[in-house]
Amino acid sequence: MPYTNQAAALIHSVKAVGERLIAANPVELAVGNVVRRVLHIVREEDLSLTTAAMAGLNLSAESDDEDDTDRDNHPALSAAAIAAASRSTLRPPSLQTLLEDVPDSAAVPHTSSSGGDSEGKSKSADKSSRSRKLKHDVIEAVNELIQDISTCHELIAEQAVEHIHQNEVILTLGSSRTVLEFLCAAKEKKRSFRVFVAEGAPRYQGHLLAKELVTRGLQTTLITDSAVFAMISRVNMVIVGAHAVMANGGVIAPVGLNMVALAAQKHAVPFVVLAGSHKLCPLYPHHPEVLLNELRSPSELLDFGEFSDCLDFGSGIGAPLLHVVNPTFDYVPPKLVSLFITDTGGHNPSYMYRLIADYYSADDLVLERRTTSGN
């Protein structure tokens, strides 16, 4: 399909790949986040290039103010192309394009067809230079994104000193690298505190975190998940990592954290969620316990060998008598979260939706391409 608008072509191909990636594991929301981030980057770069070109055009037009009206009649070769291109990027999606999903770039050649060959040549020259610039910018921005994702831990950990003071008791569940670095950063700054780690059955990641903390010299106490309510009255703060942060400020977290959040609310203990910005998902969680959850093998809970006589015991209607439920994630509603600490700073759960506008475009929320007859 002929795309005169390089950006649209790029977007289309990224969407194609992204759709497949997301379909592979829909519960892994970070994948979708990154895809949408890249799409947003492409759109943004395209927009900034266009506005820069427009600005350049305006400047050149500004020089002969009295010929404002002549601008349209005597379009500079680059100006027409730029204007056409900018229309494609700056124009709000028309109803026609939305309904038919016709790439709006297809309309561009018609409007600028009056340009003529010279224009076409210049257009193509501009296009190629612009497209090269676009590619370059997009690649640069994506590299920046990669950099951001890999360094989000440090940025978050920098804020640790603001939140952890002396003689604190901190509770966490399971294991999260962000939390580990957060706590170690506070330790580096000579804050003395103790950590209660809940083991996080059935994966027992808490054991790993406890081991790490102990080797780094922090006073750690390992408790069972069932003891969380018992211990939380003596805890000053709960710090956890997240699997994903949804658009309403809710958190998809390792299983057991909803229980911890409820206990923390009852005892007025702040519940702090650490999340890199790549975990912020622009989707709203509908029925997250089922739709955004993953059920793992029951063998982690029950030994197949021991319970084999019960597990395939069929009742009269043929249904098995014993179900084993082993979910991976828990949904924590935004009202239970006190604070999000991201690499851009600390935010209230009610603020998270604003960050979405920074990172994602509205067009990319639904990634599935609709098949049209033209394709």
Added chain:
Amino acid sequence: MDPRRTARTVSDPKVRQVGFFTPAPPERSVSDPPRFQDPIQPPSPSPTQVNDHSPSGNSLSPVMIPPAHHHSDNFLRTALQATSPTKAFSYSAKTVTIPPENEDVASSFSPGRKVVSAKSPSSFPGVKASSVPASELTTVSVVNLPPGISEKAGGASVEVQNDRPVSAKTLKEKTSKAERRALQEAQRAAKAAAKAEGTKASSAASKVVTSANTKPSKAAKSSSQKNDGSQVAASEKKGGDRAPEKDRKKDAPHPRMQYDDKSRVEKAKKRAVVKQTEARNRVELFRHLPQYEHGTQLPDLETKFFELDPMHPAVYKVGLQYLSGDIRGGNARCIAMFQAFKEAIKDYSTPPEKTLIRDLTARISSYVSFLIECRPLSISMGNAIKFLKNRIAKLPLALSESEAKSTLMLDIDRFINEKIILSEKVIVKHAVTKIRDGDVLLTYGASSVVEMILLHAHELGKHFHVVVVDSRPKLEGQLLLRRLVRKGLSCTYTHVNAVSCIMQDVTRVFLGASSVLSNGTVYSRVGTACVAMVAHAFHVPVLVCCEAYKFHERVQLDSICFNELGNPDAISKVQGRKEINYLDGLVNQENLQLLNLIYDATPSDYVSMIITDYGMIPPTSVPVIVREYRRDHLWS
């Protein structure tokens, strides 16, 4: 009162009086006059006389309990399964007198029952007087028995009650004085014994215990004499008036042994039978609780088996079973302990120049301190021990040794029967009314009562689904799960972390309890509070099923002030999953502490209702039961 009145098979529904009231003057038997001369007589069912005299009346109409034999059998069987096959406890229907046909037991329970107050969970009983006329308690279990059905204990207890008033009327004045003399003697002896033993923990126990025995028996005597209105002499009446005030002062439970007090811990260690090595890496927050290395105790105790002369082998066996975790669950531990004590009492013979009461009490105290060293007492066990010591102290001096021993054994049987076995049946009967077809019931851990409820509801033909929530490190839910699935219930199994995922489908939550404290806090297996909290957040009613003998007048706000600490190694190792060995080699690092809590305290606002053998009550009524039923009935 005519002890020979014929049995009435119909009981009039009476208004149950709660609160202060004076019992009707021509009252039932005095509680602690000298014992019957002939404890074992052909049982004659004439229990209903007590029914008329029970001040609180009979409020429930007789309700049919479906054939209940398999409940107790089931319980016994499960208790047997839970324990390693032992011969010490023959849970046959003979020794534990279970009346399978006791259909109408429930009706008489609420008025006649009485809850022991003031029993601190360790072996130190609170010094609270509990005055329940023994007769009333005994007859409760056999009230409304259709004539002709007579259990051995029931009959015997009826006989007890029959004979007592006769003897009481004739010898009341003299025996009361003799009683008082005996009690004073016992008190003095206990004080001397306590001084001799020094200020070690167990001596504090025995001191408290014996003084507790004297106090409640005195108060009991005086209150029972209160019941015999017109016949009470003036001096005794004065005693009766004094006792309630003293009781009120002693209402605060005796403070428990705090293990951060170094001197007391050292002294306790010196006299300890079980060599405990303190665990390394003790959690600071729990310095006030004992924390010992778990691996070393069992082999050490096993080697000492033949060396411990004063320890009865049955008691030793029970201690070992506690230590190894073979017996678990409040009811099972209590019954096992009592069976062992029965054996010990059976083999007991009074040494020369000692009185039975004093010596036996001291011996029981030593057994109890041994059991504590094996595993700290649960609250139910504490209440039960207080009951036993109370009964011992009330033994009339005129009784021969064999008679006294058989009395005690009968009392123990009665206690087990009424307070545990039958009350479980009542609870089941109440609770199954709360289960409807199509319900999804959630339970946590493995409570014997909840298991009986579920099985019984299943037998009644109700269709429901059970969610069993389990947690580390004990994984008790798997035991319950296996038993339920074997019986054909459809179950879901999950771990406590997933409870908020599963709670949206749940309609009711049934929980068991180790104890319910006087501020409504439910003291139960760790994790119960989490489940109750999540249920509350999802607006699911939480029903706690607890026998009344487990109520306690202690109060507790959180799970840290009092708890039990288990084996820390159980946390670092995951049973059945060898790949979870992240903490190998790290266990002795000084930065790492492993905390294995056994109990936790659920706040009362998460509990919708408590189902007891007194009926279904809100959590706020627990102190009412503790207080009111303590006064009316001798805690026998």
